[in-house]
Amino acid sequence: xxxxxxxxxxxxxxxxxxxxxxxxxxxxxxxxxxxxxxxxxxxxxxxxxxxxxxxxxxxxxxxxxxxxxxxxxxxxxxxxxxxxxxxxxxxxxxxxxxxxxxxxxxxxxxxxxxxxxxxxxxxxxxxxxxxxxxxxxxxxxxxxxxxxxxxxxxxxxxxxxxxxxxxxxxxxxxxxxxxxxxxxxxxxxxxxxxxxxxxxxxxxxxxxxxxxxxxxxxxxx
Amino acid sequence: xxxxxxxxxxxxxxxxxxxxxxxxxxxxxxxxxxxxxxxxxxxxxxxxxxxxxxxxxxxxxxxxxxxxxxxxxxxxxxxxxxxxxxxxxxxxxxxxxxxxxxxxxxxxxxxxxxxxxxxxxxxxxxxxxxxxxxxxxxxxxxxxxxxxxxxxxxxxxxxxxxxxxxxxxxxxxxxxxxxxxxxxxxxxxxxxxxxxxxxxxxxxxxxxxxxxxxxxxxxxxxxxxxxxxxxxxxxxxx
Numbered sequence: 472x473x474x475x476x477x478x479x480x481x482x483x484x485x486x487x488x489x490x491x492x493x494x495x496x497x498x499x500x501x502x503x504x505x506x507x508x509x510x511x512x513x514x515x516x517x518x519x520x521x522x523x524x525x526x527x528x529x530x531x532x533x534x535x536x537x538x539x540x541x542x543x544x545x546x547x548x549x550x551x552x553x554x555x556x557x558x559x560x561x562x563x564x565x566x567x568x569x570x571x572x573x574x575x576x577x578x579x580x581x582x583x584x585x586x587x588x589x590x591x592x593x594x595x596x597x598x599x600x601x602x603x604x605x606x607x608x609x610x611x612x613x614x615x616x617x618x619x620x621x622x623x624x625x626x627x628x629x630x631x632x633x634x635x636x637x638x639x640x641x642x643x644x645x646x647x648x649x650x651x652x653x654x655x656x657x658x659x660x661x662x663x664x665x666x667x668x669x670x671x672x673x674x675x676x677x678x679x680x681x682x683x684x685x686x687x688x689x690x691x692x
Numbered sequence: 693x694x695x696x697x698x699x700x701x702x703x704x705x706x707x708x709x710x711x712x713x714x715x716x717x718x719x720x721x722x723x724x725x726x727x728x729x730x731x732x733x734x735x736x737x738x739x740x741x742x743x744x745x746x747x748x749x750x751x752x753x754x755x756x757x758x759x760x761x762x763x764x765x766x767x768x769x770x771x772x773x774x775x776x777x778x779x780x781x782x783x784x785x786x787x788x789x790x791x792x793x794x795x796x797x798x799x800x801x802x803x804x805x806x807x808x809x810x811x812x813x814x815x816x817x818x819x820x821x822x823x824x825x826x827x828x829x830x831x832x833x834x835x836x837x838x839x840x841x842x843x844x845x846x847x848x849x850x851x852x853x854x855x856x857x858x859x860x861x862x863x864x865x866x867x868x869x870x871x872x873x874x875x876x877x878x879x880x881x882x883x884x885x886x887x888x889x890x891x892x893x894x895x896x897x898x899x900x901x902x903x904x905x906x907x908x909x910x911x912x913x914x915x916x917x918x919x920x921x922x923x924x925x926x927x928x929x930x
Binding site for chain 2: 543
């Protein structure tokens with residue numbers, strides 16, 4: 472249950488949302504993408520109200536935490552279908568780019584059920600990145616990726632933000648988040664308990680300290 | 693030429709359905725299923741004269757159509773109950789049907805394509821083998837080929853009504869559990885009114901069965917309309 476959440480993320484920002492398990496991060500992402508509707512207030516994502524989920528999803532790339540690509544399609548078929556859904560041109564060249572990026576050439580014709588968890592995550596990321604959206608909404612994007620691809624994705628996301636596009640990311644991997652996020656928010660029991668620019672919020676400390684302070688109150692501070 | 697999105701989704705869902713069947717019962721079992729239906733129905737057709745000496749034709753037709761409605765209800769409901777079966781058997785499963793959660797395509801379009809896929813898949817997977825099975829045994833069963841073809845059409849339409857009913861029930865239940873329960877109760881009432889109360893005829897639930905009473909094509913038109921209306925209602929309510 473989310474209560475009184477008010478967040479404003481500017482264009483071109485790399486934004487990190489953090490909180491303990493069950494704090495409401497995934498629920499918030501589902502509200503932002505129009506999968507769930509808030510009881511009160513308004514939600515505008517990439518300039519589109521969440522009451523228009525199809526138009527909204529056209530403009531953003533989403534990687535949900537618990538979702539995998541269709542089990543009985545191959546990686547190639549999945550990427551083709553997602554490009555078709557988005558009405559993209561140059562489908563094959565886009566797919567080639569992401570197949571190369573994630574080194575999936577040998578695996579592209581395997582059913583997603585036969586891919587490892589990390590490879591499925593690569594397919595989900597490739598599907599979210601393929602249309603170069605103005606906003607990426609990523610829930611644990613580094614999950615199941617080995618350090619090589621964590622680094623590759625991290626560098627890609629830094630490039631996205633430097634191009635003026637926006638990244639909204641939830642993660643528990645605070646070391647990566649520290650290197651990427653300019654602005655952060657902490658959510659606990661459905662409420663935003665701390666938010667601002669990383670440098671101001673962390674007060675010279677690390678994200679872990681801020682996380683513990685935000686979640687456990689002043690006990691750790 | 694670029695294919696329409698619905699056609700691409702349809703093809704993806706057909707592949708997915710076939711591969712899902714292969715995963716559940718193995719490639720051999722999956723491939724042999726239509727052959728089994730063919731052999732089984734050919735055998736049944738051969739012994740039809742014997743069956744008809746014990747059972748009136750109307751009862752046999754009623755059983756075939758009722759089984760088809762039940763099959764349609766089962767196929768349409770597989771999305772909800774089947775998920776648990778699949779998860780138990782195959783682990784976490786993600787289907788094309790779930791893509792609207794993440795990608796810009798509507799659930800309504802997905803549902804409409806899913807319905808069309810199920811109709812075509814089960815026509816090929818069950819009803820064409822069934823009709824062919826009866827057709828090869830038609831001379832021994834003392835049945836005309838046109839009659840066999842009509843049996844294929846009317847039982848398939850009964851299947852479509854069952855599937856449409858199931859889609860509508862699922863869509864209503866998703867929107868409102870009490871409304872869904874009320875619809876299930878209404879369906880149970882209709883069944884009770886057919887049997888044992890005998891207030892209405894079975895054609896109310898299986899309009900295509902009506903064709904066999906008077907060879908009136910209105911029964912077929914009514915069944916086609918009923919399945920389309922139910923499917924459209926299911927899609928609209930998603």
